[in-house]
Amino acid sequence: MLAYEIDNSKEGIYSAVYLSYKWKESPDIVVVKGDTFQTDFSTEVKKIETTESGSKRVENGIKERLRPDRLDELDFAHASGEEGKHTVIFKFLRLLFDKGAPAADMLHEPVVIAYNDIIFRVGHEVNRMTGFLRFKETAEGYYYAQIKPDHDVVKFLMPHFTDRYRNMQFAIHDIRRNIIGIYNTKTYKVISNPGKVEVVLSAEETEFADLWKQYYNNVSIMERKNKRLQKQFLPVRYCEMMEETYEIFDSENGSKN
């Protein structure tokens, strides 16, 4: 079995694609330093050096073969938080270069299916986050939201929220990756590892949260209670960040807390 070891970046994957063609070989998996993977006695691990020229050539080649909306999808794939994503993206790109533009439409090919799956999961989380994300008003007057997403989605959320809350200062904090997106009503920035973030809530904040909980508790039609259907749309892990459903999260994970 042949494995490529890359550094954890877009350019790393592209360099791997470039070198796999240059060396006329096809690795079985593509991993990042620190990943654990199944090995057998014949496993060979090749370290891939990220080069600008190699990765640029691959990137241009991709742009020639994928339509603009599919290029956006590739950004989603790179933002995935799944461990196997490098292999999936790598194999899709190899198919793309082997078969050309039609590769993207080969919906019956396992390689394409796997690639579309990771894109779907990231895109799905972005959509859900636009709905599930909750802001809290701080004493200083800006609005602060904390999220724990599976994938690196803060950069995809900023355009939506800066448009919607054009005249409101806010921050979206991914506490899992320690990435924060901030908006000052003129421009926005996405910052990694911002250091300690201290937030003091405003006086009215708990009042609004309570009113919302009151609303939520009264809006269900109890004669039609269907926990399974609710769970299907609202996975338990998202319940943690929403005031009105926090109890669902707490009761499911109570023993762990």
Next chain:
Amino acid sequence: MELEDRIKILTDGAKYDVSCSSSGSNRPNTPTGLGTAALGGICHSFTADGRCISLLKMLLSNNCIYNCLYCVNRREQDIPRATLTPREMCELTIGFYKRNYIEGLFLSSAVEKTPNHSQQMLFETLYMLRTEYGFNGYIHVKAIPGADNELIRQTSLYADRMSVNIEAPSYESLRAIAPQKTREAILAPMKMLSGTTGTHLLPAPQASPILLPDGTRAEKFVSSHAADFAAFKPRLPTAITARPVIPMKEWKKSRLISIPAGQTTQMVIGATPDHDSSVLRLTQGLYNIYKLKRVYYSAYIPVGSDKLPHAPAPLLRENRLYQADWLLRFYGFTADELLDDGEDLATDTDPKTAWALGHMSFFPIEVNKASLEELLRVPGIGVKNALRILRARKTAKLTIDDLKKMRVVLKRARHFITADGKFDGYDGDNAVLRRMLALPSGKDIKAAQATIFDTQETALSVITGEL
């Protein structure tokens, strides 16, 4: 009464108006405004019964002079009554909106004092939200049956979607369950809204909100309903505080059409002896003639009236009607194809499968050659998968295995298709096939609880329209 208690009462009273969608409008923000509307709508939470919460759905008042027998707020019901002022409703909406709890507002009201009075209150809330607070999120507002058409039209200019509930599938039923709501009072605004949807230029913010059709402004509004005239006084918006009103120029640029997300309606199912065939024919007419965006069905839940059934209508019946509704809107079916006069939809199987079983000469169709319309007739192939099949077959001849890999649900479809000439379905007696495809449990199908049998698939198809 405390704000929290009033919210409880007014939310409770509004939840049987089942429309919850925030889709259909891509209203943009303005330079000094707050909010946008997302074209596909956004779900902010989910209720214990699995429905999406995207709007703040409330009544402005549940103090009703009407006595519709199916309604929890009817006059003779002994429940606590509450009201919110337009200002309070605005503050609540804006506070929730800024925290990303909601996409916007779904505002309804009981008929308090007179229809015009309630409609005026709805109007003032919308007017304040849009002009004083600069709110550009989604607003779905009701039209009160019996209110003046012009007042309803003025209200519609500030909303993304407007609806008036048709309540019953026939005039006789309407008379029986909602005696104060006349058919004219319901149809007149529907007809008017179907004509104005997407056409009007919004009026600029101005001192008196009541603009007459000839372009002049009125101090006193001459109502066509003489009885209402004495009680109805046009009112200026309540005193504006320190927040600036949106400048005229900005308002003129920002919005051009009225109710971009169109008109919808709702009818109660199971409170009257009407058959599904009447419901579907009326639904079809509303889509074709009045150009409604959506018709909603609300399964009747008993609220204590002696004159109506004591048992709730089965949820399954509501689900089957929604499935049929998707077939009318997206799959090219007509009401006649699905049901004959006086018939009800089958409960043991979905309407698409029921139709297919009754028209087996149409099948099997070859997935690599069939048109989109033909693919859409296959039970189990929804719109999404039909389009994916069309895309994938450009690159290769699809086999049954390929369809499986693409996650086309073959449980039903395999009996109605061939893939590259191969058939993998049951080739025998139709009745046996029907039993194979029916819901797992035959007992207690009329019972109300959805959890008795496995209807997760049905419940999902009702929301996604994939069947």
